[in-house]
Amino acid sequence: xxxxxxxxxxxxxxxxxxxxxxxxxxxxxxxxxxxxxxxxxxxxxxxxxxxxxxxxxxxxxxxxxxxxxxxxxxxxxxxxxxxxxxxxxxxxxxxxxxxxxxxxxxxxxxxxxxxxxxxxxxxxxxxxxxxxxxxxxxxxxxxxxxxxxxxxxxxxxxxxxxxxxxxxxxxxxxxxxxxxxxxxxxxxxxxxxxxxxxxxxxxxxxxxxxxxxxxxxxxxxxxxxxxxxxxxxxxxxxxxxxxxxxxxxxxxxxxxxxxxxxxxxxxxxxxxxxxxxxxxxxxxxxxxxxxxxxxxxxxxxx
Amino acid sequence: xxxxxxxxxxxxxxxxxxxxxxxxxxxxxxxxxxxxxxxxxxxxxxxxxxxxxxxxxxxxxxxxxxxxxxxxxxxxxxxxxxxxxxxxxxxxxxxxxxxxxxxxxxxxxxxxxxxxxxxxxxxxxxxxxxxx
Numbered sequence: 336x337x338x339x340x341x342x343x344x345x346x347x348x349x350x351x352x353x354x355x356x357x358x359x360x361x362x363x364x365x366x367x368x369x370x371x372x373x374x375x376x377x378x379x380x381x382x383x384x385x386x387x388x389x390x391x392x393x394x395x396x397x398x399x400x401x402x403x404x405x406x407x408x409x410x411x412x413x414x415x416x417x418x419x420x421x422x423x424x425x426x427x428x429x430x431x432x433x434x435x436x437x438x439x440x441x442x443x444x445x446x447x448x449x450x451x452x453x454x455x456x457x458x459x460x461x462x463x464x465x466x467x468x469x470x471x472x473x474x475x476x477x478x479x480x481x482x483x484x485x486x487x488x489x490x491x492x493x494x495x496x497x498x499x500x501x502x503x504x505x506x507x508x509x510x511x512x513x514x515x516x517x518x519x520x521x522x523x524x525x526x527x528x529x530x531x532x533x534x535x536x537x538x539x540x541x542x543x544x545x546x547x548x549x550x551x552x553x554x555x556x557x558x559x560x561x562x563x564x565x566x567x568x569x570x571x572x573x574x575x576x577x578x579x580x581x582x583x584x585x586x587x588x589x590x591x592x593x594x595x596x597x598x599x600x601x602x603x604x605x606x607x608x609x610x611x612x613x614x615x616x617x618x619x620x621x622x623x624x625x626x627x628x629x630x631x632x633x634x635x636x637x
Numbered sequence: 638x639x640x641x642x643x644x645x646x647x648x649x650x651x652x653x654x655x656x657x658x659x660x661x662x663x664x665x666x667x668x669x670x671x672x673x674x675x676x677x678x679x680x681x682x683x684x685x686x687x688x689x690x691x692x693x694x695x696x697x698x699x700x701x702x703x704x705x706x707x708x709x710x711x712x713x714x715x716x717x718x719x720x721x722x723x724x725x726x727x728x729x730x731x732x733x734x735x736x737x738x739x740x741x742x743x744x745x746x747x748x749x750x751x752x753x754x755x756x757x758x759x760x761x762x763x764x765x766x767x768x769x
Contacts, residue, residue, distance in 0.1 A: 562689075563670040563677070563767040579721030581693075581739055598692045598726075598737060601638055617671055618763040 336362055337489065337521055341392025341402070345378050345545065354378055354545040360523070360538060362397055365515055367536035367553065368525045375545045376525045380491045383523070384419050385412035396521070397488050415489075418482030418520075420475070422494040426466040432477050433462040439484035452480040455517060456510050472503035476510055483514055490515070490522040496531055505608060508534055529557055533569070533610040557612070564614035568593075572609045575602060586611055639695070639736050641666070641688045648680055655680055657767060659688050661733045667708045668765035679769045689766040695738035696759040697727060699748050707759040711736060715754045720745065729758050 342355040354375040360366050368376050381387035383394060385401065388409070394402040396417075401410045426435050436449045453459055456476050466474055475495055482490060492511065496504045512535055515522050523540075526532055532539060532553045539556045541549040549556060570588035582602045584595045595613060597605075605611075643661035650656075650673050657680065659666045666688055674680040698705075701712045713731030725745045729736045736758045750756065 563668075563672060565671050579724040580719045580726035581721075581724060596691075596693060598638065598739070600737070614766070616763060616766055618669075 336360070336395075336397070338393065338395040339383060341382055341389035341394060343378065343382060343387070343389045345375055347373065349373070352545045354382075356542075356547050358540065358547055358550060360521065360540075362521050363519055364538050365512075365522045365524070365536050366538040366540055367532045368523055368540045368542055369527060369532060370542035371527070374542045376542055377493055379542065380419075380493050380523065380525055383489070384417050384491055385410060385415050399488070416485070416487045418485070418487040418490045420478050420482050420490075420492045420495045422497050426474060426477055426481070428466050431463050431465055432458055432469075435466070435477060436481050436484055439481050441485055444485070448484055448486065452483055452514075455514060456480045470503075472499050472507055475499065475507055479507070479510060479514065483518060483520075486518060488521065490520045492522065492524045492526075494525055494527075496526065496528070501606060501608065504531075511535065530608075530610050533557065562612070562614050563616075565617035566615040566620055568613045570611055570613060572605055572607055572611050575605065575607065584611075586613060588613065639690050639692060641733050643686060643688060645680070645682055645684045645686055648674060648682060650674065656762070657686075659686055659767070661688065664711065664732045666733070666760075666765065667762045668767055669762050670767055679767075684769075687768040689768060690760050690764050692726070692737045692739040694760055694764040695729075695736060695740075697729070697738050697740055697744075697748065697750070698757045698759060699750070700755055701757055703757055703759065705759065706761075708762045709760040709765065711758040711760075713756060713758060715750055715752050715756055717752055718745070718750065729756060731758055 337360040340357040342353060345352045345354050352375065356379065368379060370376055378387060382389045389402065391404040400408050401415045402408060427438065430438060436452060437446060440446060453462055456479060458476060458480060461469060461473060496507055499507060508531065524536060536553050539551060539553040540547050568588045570586040572584060573587050574585035576583045582597045582599065584597050585592050586595060641661045643659040646658040646660040646665060648655055648657055653671055653673060655670055655673055657668045657670060659668060668688060672680060679686065696707060703710065711731035711733055713729050716728045716730045719726040720742060723742055724739055725742045727738045729738060738758060
């Protein structure tokens with residue numbers, strides 16, 4: 336269990352705002368901290384990591400107390416079992432990928448973890464390169480690996496995908512999910528990208544004006560419950576085809592490809608790979624009993 | 638998708654169904670949903686809601702007098718037409734704002750519609766979806 340309860344007054348150009356949270360996240364969960372810029376997301380992460388001091392409160396991660404203002408406990412960032420990846424993570428420019436990772440080892444720590452991470456995050460071909468020779472996505476992979484060298488209990492990701500293009504983004508999402516599962520991490524991702532959240536997170540924390548205003552499953556938050564249509568599925572957009580004056584979308588839903596007609600006004604905002612909510616009213620679908628004998632099965636096409 | 642914003646004007650429930658009237662710019666639209674005010678808190682008089690309906694479900698009639706069962710009738714005119722081989726897309730100017738309709742090009746021909754034609758856009762009550 337991860338218990339985060341703290342407050343701090345934040346100062347910005349628009350004045351002051353209290354950041355006040357009190358929440359629990361299950362160990363092993365992948366939570367996403369979601370909210371507009373200026374809501375306090377980065378300050379939240381910095382307080383958890385120990386890079387910014389809270390005014391009061393308590394932070395406990397898997398039974399270990401990192402911060403307790405009443406008991407006078409305040410661990411330094413390096414004493415907290417936390418890995419941190421920022422949007423623009425600074426790697427040491429004069430070191431190779433492998434040296435960057437090895438540098439993060441604790442004194443006396445087995446270097447086997449570096450080899451494991453290089454394999455898991457597929458950095459083998461890049462191990463001897465310096466950061467200047469890497470693309471943005473590759474640098475983020477190295478940053479992710481480096482954050483995991485000390486096998487932290489908690490992984491904090493502050494918009495690590497924001498600067499990447501769609502293909503790179505999808506790959507890094509896969510690597511993040513892979514390490515999250517492999518190392519049984521508890522992960523908090525800061526993002527305001529709905530597709531990141533639906534793809535990766537099991538818990539959404541909506542931060543607004545310094546307070547958590549909603550906590551729960553992301554699919555519930557994004558539309559599922561707010562549309563009256565009872566015929567709802569979420570899927571992945573795999574093709575967009577212009578036909579006459581309309582568009583035909585192919586959407587992968589639970590192993591089946593369904594086709595949906597869409598208007599140009601809707602298609603403008605879509606990209607292949609996007610997660611989509613497909614909704615219709617319960618009044619529209621026709622139903623037909625399927626015969627148990629597959630030879631007799633007759634389902635009209637379209 | 639056509640998207641309109643309005644306020645709930647009336648609610649009539651029977652069993653698990655509720656007939657909802659939504660006031661959009663002084664025009665009353667009707668929608669029916671499988672929800673009740675006690676199970677769906679957004680169903681409350683005066684609440685602001687979004688009404689959604691698909692372009693392909695918008696019926697177009699010439700003129701204004703239609704003795705048909707469709708409850709949502711929006712008089713207006715054709716603003717523009719994109720003519721395809723089988724389907725055509727019409728942008729209609731109505732009292733609730735712009736409404737897009739996709740009909741067959743055959744129907745477009747039969748009705749002899751052109752920009753400026755006086756029409757009524759019509760949508761069945763059960764095709765109207767609501768969102769908070």
